[in-house]
Amino acid sequence: MNLSSALFTSRVSCASVYQTASVAALCCPACGFPQEDNRQVLQPCKHLACVYDQEAAQFTFKSDDFKQRLAASKTSLSDELDGRTLSKLGYSDEMLALDLTRAGCWSRELFAFDFGIS
Numbered sequence: 755m756n757l758s759s760a761l762f763t764s765r766v767s768c769a770s771v772y773q774t775a776s777v778a779a780l781c782c783p784a785c786g787f788p789q790e791d792n793r794q795v796l797q798p799c800k801h802l803a804c805v806y807d808q809e810a811a812q813f814t815f816k817s818d819d820f821k822q823r824l825a826a827s828k829t830s831l832s833d834e835l836d837g838r839t840l841s842k843l844g845y846s847d848e849m850l851a852l853d854l855t856r857a858g859c860w861s862r863e864l865f866a867f868d869f870g871i872s
């Protein structure tokens with residue numbers, strides 16, 4: 755039995771999302787606000803905690819709260835971001851992570867929404 759998996763039981767839900775229309779913006783599941791304008795510039799709502807480019811293995815957006823959690827946790831990210839890593843940052847079932855693939859696009863981005871922010 756792997757002890758670390760017992761300590762960090764993931765409660766952050768992760769869902770894969772595939773968008774056939776590559777220009778359509780991902781909408782926040784909490785407030786419905788599109789996260790990009792029509793030029794695909796990121797327009798984060800208050801629920802968006804981070805956006806992570808899975809291929810480049812780097813963040814393209816971090817909320818202030820997320821930055822603080824990342825700094826405090828000393829979690830190093832050298833690979834894909836997933837629900838388990840988000841759980842290590844103290845997030846649980848109030849977070850929904852959407853692993854987004856767009857049609858005609860090789861990259862995958864993870865959008866993490868924090869429903870605990872009201």
Ligand SMILES: [Zn+2]
Binds near residue numbers: 786801
């Ligand atoms: Zn929102």
